[in-house]
Amino acid sequence: xxxxxxxxxxxxxxxxxxxxxxxxxxxxxxxxxxxxxxxxxxxxxxxxxxxxxxxxxxxxxxxxxxxxxxxxxxxxxxxxxxxxxxxxxxxxxxxxxxxxxxxxxxxxxxxxxxxx
Numbered sequence: 001x002x003x004x005x006x007x008x009x010x011x012x013x014x015x016x017x018x019x020x021x022x023x024x025x026x027x028x029x030x031x032x033x034x035x036x037x038x039x040x041x042x043x044x045x046x047x048x049x050x051x052x053x054x055x056x057x058x059x060x061x062x063x064x065x066x067x068x069x070x071x072x073x074x075x076x077x078x079x080x081x082x083x084x085x086x087x088x089x090x091x092x093x094x095x096x097x098x099x100x101x102x103x104x105x106x107x108x109x110x111x112x113x114x115x116x
Contacts, residue, residue, distance in 0.1 A: 012041035014109040030098040056100040060088030
């Protein structure tokens with residue numbers, strides 16, 4: 001994070017699933033996710049891809065990001081989470097186990113110092 005000069009609580013907006021962008025609601029599944037930035041995050045420009053993991057168990061969906069890939073650069077390790085303004089990504093039951101429906105296709109992405 002020092003290389004990018006990002007600190008915990010730095011934030012931006014992310015399109016949660018690059019394959020389901022700009023929809024009213026989306027279905028997410030447990031497993032890997034490819035997202036992209038809608039706005040810059042420090043030195044990372046819009047359309048930077050973020051790679052991470054989704055978990056749908058529990059009351060909220062959890063998304064943790066481990067890597068960022070700027071459009072003209074190498075993959076960079078990051079430590080970030082997706083959430084809405086007042087906390088977690090609230091979900092509705094999905095069509096099958098291991099899936100969930102999110103009301104929005106976008107969320108905030110926040111830099112963190114560690115996953116808890």
